[in-house]
Amino acid sequence: MNGCVAVLDIGKTNTKLVVFDAAGKVVAERSQVSAPLEPDAEWPYLRLDTERAWAFYLAALKHFGAELPIEAVSVAAHGAAGVLVTDTGVAAPPMDYEFDGIAAVDTQYDALRPPFQESLAPDLPRGLNIGRQIFYVERKFPKAFARARAFLAWPQYWSWRLSGVMASEVTSIAAHSDLWRPMEGRLSSMVERLGWTPLFPPLRRAWETLGPLRPELAAATGLPADVRVICGAHDSNASLVPHLVARSDPFTVVSTGTWAILMAVGGKGRLDPRADMLMNVDVRGRPVPTARFMGGREFAFLAGDHPAEAREADVAATVAAGVMATPAFSDQGGPFAGRKGRIVGEAPNTPATRTALATLYVALMTAHVLELLEAPGDIIVEGGFNRSPAFAAVLSGLMPGRAIAVAATSGAAEGAAMLAHWGKPHAPPRLVSAKAWRIPGLAAYRERWERAL
Structure with a gap:
């Protein structure tokens, strides 16, 4: 516990890297304003700009890693985003939950979503129920959906990019998602009914170490090869x-x-x-x-x-x-x-x-x-x-x-x-x-x- 922990703090409005020393004191911080990508011909929906955030994090880790003994990287991210991924990248880019066009699937989705008594998640507007985001991609981009190996909630998407290890984590997939039965501790009936269960990697605790930093990232940032990547949690x-x-x-x-x-x-x-x-x-x-x-x-x-x-x-x-x-x-x-x-x-x-x-x-x-x-x-x-x-x-x-x-x-x-x-x-x-x-x-x-x- 002598080293520092770098935290990727990924909110709706701001993207931050915050570094804490062994005593829990903030010793460094850098942030940038988050902005979505507008719809285009390939992906006609409002998207989260993962690559801009990724470049920001790599640069910040390199800068602070040269000055501070970073021994672990952890993640906190908001609860209304997730990514369908292949083994090596994204099957479909993550949606910004304020995308109005997702209403095109509301009638179909609302007929399938689990009752409140089961999920204890209300019917929320636009893409705030992330199950609706998965459903939208499945219905509107079936080829992309078929390529997906897994669905990663927003914190675990970033821990996967850092470590190469896919995980599910309960605070993230239970956050007003329609994907979880909080009183039973398991995936919702909708997930089972739609055949999505294989998309969810094994559950890991938020505090578990998924693995070391990927070697190419250690080389790019100058961080030690044994830096631990923590699974992370809903912010x-x-x-x-x-x-x-x-x-x-x-x-x-x-x-x-x-x-x-x-x-x-x-x-x-x-x-x-x-x-x-x-x-x-x-x-x-x-x-x-x-x-x-x-x-x-x-x-x-x-x-x-x-x-x-x-x-x-x-x-x-x-x-x-x-x-x-x-x-x-x-x-x-x-x-x-x-x-x-x-x-x-x-x-x-x-x-x-x-x-x-x-x-x-x-x-x-x-x-x-x-x-x-x-x-x-x-x-x-x-x-x-x-x-x-x-x-x-x-x-x-x-x-x-x-x-x-x-x-x-x-x-x-x-x-x-x-x-x-x-x-x-x-x-x-x-x-x-x-x-x-x-x-x-x-x-x-x-x-x-x-x-x-």
Whole structure:
């Protein structure tokens, strides 16, 4: 455990390489914005740009490997992508889940997908159920589908490119995919019915070493030949890892980025598929009640291109003026995805007031979804919303009596790094108690917002 772990952190919006030292401290980081490839004559659907990301990762590994003793590479990646592969490459390039044209197969697919009671995955728009992506390729590109040897979920696609070893992993194939029975721990009836079972490589644990870095990659990056490649995990589940190791059930993690993913570890609440509630599976294979909404995307819509720092005075002024945003500002995911968002009252016209309204909105949505989920225990906020203290401060004000803490680091990358040393002692994640902003009239403001839903 004297070396560093390099983490490929592959989100919807950003592609990152984060390097952690043996003590779990971030010692290097590099990122680039992710952008899909537009449809073309060969592949007429929106695709993920794997080769741009691959070139970025090789360059970053080479750069940081020259300075730091990297001994393992791990992966955390979002849960709405996967790749049909041959022995040597892709059978069909991976789809961006925002591709509208996938609706062409909806009628056929919806007749075949497993019932919610089995998969505990709601019927999601576009390609957010990755089973729908596989089905689209099978129906629209049968020759490409016939070439496929395996389907690799997004984290395991990258660990395969690094190690040459194919694997399935439960957090990835169980993430609102229609591919898994979380309460039984096996592939869904749809997978069996469509004859897809042979496409899934053997299950490996998220923390397992798949093998060393492929020799040609070690040569290209200058990394040692014995660098271990870790199987990896779905990013939201990776964000749970530091807390799973450090505390007992029950507790709730709010993982924030493009999506706000709320995970009730030890939760017993009823799941409502109409509210985008589902069952994830953690790295240990245990079901975790989960709810989601597209918080980062909606915040960006409301805050504008140049958001300011949200200040307590600006949030208080917004509350006093009665200006509020009601959902939804994304048509993907969340309990209100079918509604069109609106601003009640005079629309904000400065960066500060727009950011204040955006902060109130995502905090109100989070509080609402936490209650739908009947989320138990302490609430831990991690990820992008922690760049400013405003979100946790407003959320704490909206939920008096609940213990809310802020994680000092981004859990997905940290959790993926911890997988490389699973079972070894780890320092608990550093948490800071959120200090509620005492905003006059906030409780009444929330009541009016709830009535407007």
